[in-house]
Amino acid sequence: MSPTSETLTAERILEATEEVLRRHGPAKATVVDVARALGVSHGSVYRHFRTKAALREAVTKRWLDRTSEVLSGIAAATDRDPESRVRDWLRALFDAKRHKAGDDPELFATYTVLTTENSDAVDEHLTDLTTQLTEIVRAGVESGAFTTPSPSTTATALFQATAHYHDPGYHREWERAGIEGEFEALVDLLVRGLRAAAG
Numbered sequence: 001m002s003p004t005s006e007t008l009t010a011e012r013i014l015e016a017t018e019e020v021l022r023r024h025g026p027a028k029a030t031v032v033d034v035a036r037a038l039g040v041s042h043g044s045v046y047r048h049f050r051t052k053a054a055l056r057e058a059v060t061k062r063w064l065d066r067t068s069e070v071l072s073g074i075a076a077a078t079d080r081d082p083e084s085r086v087r088d089w090l091r092a093l094f095d096a097k098r099h100k101a102g103d104d105p106e107l108f109a110t111y112t113v114l115t116t117e118n119s120d121a122v123d124e125h126l127t128d129l130t131t132q133l134t135e136i137v138r139a140g141v142e143s144g145a146f147t148t149p150s151p152s153t154t155a156t157a158l159f160q161a162t163a164h165y166h167d168p169g170y171h172r173e174w175e176r177a178g179i180e181g182e183f184e185a186l187v188d189l190l191v192r193g194l195r196a197a198a199g
Contacts (some may be wrong), residue, residue, distance in 0.1 A: 064125040076130035082140030
């Protein structure tokens with residue numbers, strides 16, 4: 001089936017946009033390039049995304065949502081103890097960001113540029129992540145494993161304390177020798193702090 005005989009959906013446009021961004025980079029990629037890759041007119045793309053900025057924001061959000069989706073499963077696993085969930089959630093966040101940087105460096109560099117353009121999408125992503133972490137901390141408080149007067153403040157502190165392992169600005173550090181041990185030591189320290197507060 002040729003691209004033009006398939007239904008043009010927002011998802012297909014976003015997939016094509018990722019490929020175009022990978023090939024041309026954010027400075028040179030255009031809506032015309034995306035339309036050409038799909039075998040449609042650029043007007044067809046604009047019927048789904050009113051502006052180039054809207055398209056770039058949507059593709060950024062899609063990229064960020066992939067990480068959120070992976071982590072939401074851990075946050076929602078209420079049958080597991082909160083300490084394991086905190087550890088697994090922070091590990092999954094580090095792994096997800098590191099894989100994005102290492103597995104597809106061209107696209108990672110592109111998205112680093114796009115996230116600076118789309119602060120609303122980034123803010124929404126960060127809010128989603130800290131909300132997930134808040135739910136884990138709150139479950140720990142409810143079970144008696146953690147004590148904190150404010151699960152949301154504690155979750156924000158955990159998130160900020162581990163920024164070195166998920167903020168894209170540090171991506172060059174993520175393959176350095178010893179990074180795994182440093183990450184584990186930090187998570188151990190943070191979890192001990194949560195437990196000590198409860199003890």
